[in-house]
Amino acid sequence: MSDHECTDDGRYIIVKGQKWRATDPHIPERLRSELVKELMTARRLVKTRGDDVRFRVQDAKVALGERGEPWWEPTEAGQKDRLAAAIRALLRQREGATICPSDAARIVGGDTWRDLMDLARQVAAELSEERQIRITQKGEVVDADARGPIRLGPGENLRLGAG
Numbered sequence: 001m002s003d004h005e006c007t008d009d010g011r012y013i014i015v016k017g018q019k020w021r022a023t024d025p026h027i028p029e030r031l032r033s034e035l036v037k038e039l040m041t042a043r044r045l046v047k048t049r050g051d052d053v054r055f056r057v058q059d060a061k062v063a064l065g066e067r068g069e070p071w072w073e074p075t076e077a078g079q080k081d082r083l084a085a086a087i088r089a090l091l092r093q094r095e096g097a098t099i100c101p102s103d104a105a106r107i108v109g110g111d112t113w114r115d116l117m118d119l120a121r122q123v124a125a126e127l128s129e130e131r132q133i134r135i136t137q138k139g140e141v142v143d144a145d146a147r148g149p150i151r152l153g154p155g156e157n158l159r160l161g162a163g
Contacts, residue, residue: 011072024065026110031103035064035086038093045161053161056092059085063107074108079116082108083123087133091154092161098136098151124152131157 005014012019023032042056058067062085065071069078086104101120102113109116125144127133133155137146154160 009072011070021066021070024071024107024110026071027064027107028110031090031107032064034093035060035089035107038089039064041093042161049161055159056089056161059089059092063089076119079108079119080123083116083120084127087124087127087152088158091133091152091158096154098153101150101152121150124150127152128155131155133158 006012006022007014007019010025011022013022014020027035039057039060042053042060045053046057061067062082065082068081068085069075071082083104086107087099087101090099090103101124102117104123105113105116105120108120121144124133124135128135128144134141134153135144135146136142136151136153137148142150
């Protein structure tokens with residue numbers, strides 16, 4: 001964003017005189033990069049496939065903090081929305097590979113991501129009920145209330161919008 005002017009508080013960037021919400025600066029670089037790649041992929045898909053795949057742009061932008069609730073004024077409802085969007089966006093970007101719920105928590109919570117782990121698991125349980133994701137442990141599908149480390153993978157109802 002070095003080629004764009006930022007507001008003093010860092011919450012917005014100015015592009016051609018128009019103010020746009022900035023990406024949440026607390027997202028770790030590795031995860032921010034993945035979300036930006038997903039956003040670029042989604043934008044290319046919109047150009048070729050139209051509005052039917054616009055949900056991918058929405059998920060990536062919500063995960064980045066550029067849409068939805070302002071990242072600097074988090075509420076539990078807004079954090080749940082961002083966690084769900086981050087999970088879906090990362091799963092699409094990783095094309096079938098699993099993710100750790102802590103990846104979504106790190107995106108939404110920055111340095112205090114551990115405080116969001118219970119909420120991230122709750123969101124994962126809700127997405128699992130909707131069959132958007134599957135929850136695994138040691139490669140086996142488990143219930144959302146499984147204790148210990150879990151992984152999240154794409155479920156049969158995760159909208160991909162590709163192909």
